[in-house]
Amino acid sequence: MSAPLADRIRPQTLDEVVGQTHLLAPGKPLRTIIESGQIPNLIFYGPSGVGKTTLARLIAGQTNKKLYKLNGTSASTADIKAIIDQVNTISSYQGILLYLDEIQYLNKKQQQSLLEHIENGNITLIASTTENPYFYIYNAILSRSTVFEFRPIEPQEAARAVTRAFQKMEEELDSPIRLEEGVAEFIGQACGGDVRKSLNTVELCVLATRVDEAGGRLVTLETARELAQKSAMKYDRQGDEHYDLLSALQKSIRGSDPDAAVHYLGRLLEAGDLLSPCRRLLVIASEDIGMAYPLAITIVKACVDSAVQLGLPEARIPLAEAAVLLATSPKSNSSYMAINQAMADIRAGKGGTFPRQLQNKHFDGAEREVKGQNYQYPHDFPNHYIKQQYLPDDLKDTVYYHYGENKNEQAAKAYWDKIKK
Incomplete structure (x- = not known):
């Protein structure tokens, strides 16, 4: 009984594997591939403890290839080279099957060293990772492999x-x-x-x-x-679940679901993470509530400040107040969309100049036909408004901000429609 129970009870057949029916039920693609005996390069992606290593071992047992196992957390370049040196030797004349656990810990050069051999079929790669493979695995390896996502066990x-x-x-x-x-x-x-x-x-x-x-x-x-x-x-604050939880929190608030919002907030706090939800709630107040309820950012800032001063576990109380407030507030992303579109134009090289009346200059060169800055001070005019050009010439007719369909923004629209006529 020296080995952990999880190893002593490891499944010996596909039918004994717990969960992953979306991959292993009869007729599903991965099961069909395994039963064919023709194993391509595979990448298994999913959280810990859901059967990735177990399935890789079962597949290895069904092939006649020479099996090697490496773990990315401890494998060195010399370990990989030693396996490559076995290609086309007597002991591996039917090919090599390399099971590489936690492949995300190998650097790019180490992953590249396998590329030629998995492409020509001398090495069949079965790799597992708990991190998003599209972020952590070299693209050339991905293009020569099939990715299967494993889900948490129900x-x-x-x-x-x-x-x-x-x-x-x-x-x-x-x-x-x-x-x-x-x-x-x-x-x-x-x-x-x-x-x-x-x-x-x-x-x-x-x-x-x-x-x-x-x-x-x-x-x-x-x-x-x-x-x-x-x-x-519990979760790794640098891993996928960290960002999945923050994404779920924001999308729940954006979707006006206070119950889901406090659930995902609670999971973050239960893991001891205070800073991440504080930052995300501040972002949500401007990105998703915005002009529909501009005071939301002020209230959320006060809740965040209180949470930071209180610390956990009491911090959960003002943060829950902020999450429920945001989830039940009217929504508008009009200012968020406006700044995104403006910055897209800036990155495209537009609007590099300024209208003369906006510049901080009071001297005109001899070449300028119309002298004077010609800026008109809006406070000198009725309703503190006078029409003049503010955007650069190449963007002067551009509209970035569109009033949202909510009470607050529509009231502002009605006011300025009346003033600007």
Whole structure:
């Protein structure tokens, strides 16, 4: 029992793999590819503990190729070269299958060293990564591989694996194991779709439970609660889940769903991340609420300042107030769109000059026919407005800002339509 339970109970067939039915159900493309025996270069992308390594090992076992395994966190250039040197040798005359776990940790040069050999078929690559492959894997490797995305395991599927794990522990210990009602379901739910953590929790629960007078063990729900690792609440602040949570928070607020907004905010805060949601809420106030409720940014800033001063766990209270306020506020992205379009013109090289009346000059050269700056001070005119050109000549008729269809902006539009006639 020296190896972790997750390794001792690892599936031996495709049908034993938990979850990933979108890839492995009969008739699905990946299963069909595996059953054909003709394995192309594959990249498995998804969170930890969802079966990427297990499936790669199952595939390797079905081929006649020489199998090599490397982990990107520890593999060196010499390790990769040693495998390449085995190409076309007697021991690998049927080809090499390289299983490369955590490929995102290899640098570009290391990945490039494999390129020639996976292209000509001397090496078949099966790589796994927890990070978005389109950001972390060399494009030439991607173009020669097929990417399959693995999903977190659903709680009911995880509970099935948990039940099997308790049965395995019972066999190994040769001692009856009884579960309080709801233990398997709780562990499957609490470990957030990570089967490996679910199985580790099973092992901990069994080892932490005393043998009773009858020679058995009763695993209680309280023990499961104490030992379950809440991986759904933990995440790498530099990884995909960090940005997925921030994206989900903003899209929920933009979609005016306060319940989803506080859920994703809660997940960020439960992971101990205070700064990221503070920054994102400030962005949302201007990007998605904007001119429909301009005071939102002021209120959100006050909530953020309070949260930073309070620290966690109390910071959750003003931040929840900010999230609910933004989710239930009217929405407008008119100013956001205006600045984006203006900056697009600037990047395109437009508007490099200034109208003469806007310049900070009071001297005209001899070549200028019309003398004087000719700036008209709006406060000297009725309603503090006088029509004159402000945009550069090549953009003078451009309209960037379009009034949003909300009460606040429509009131402003009506006012200026009347003044400007």
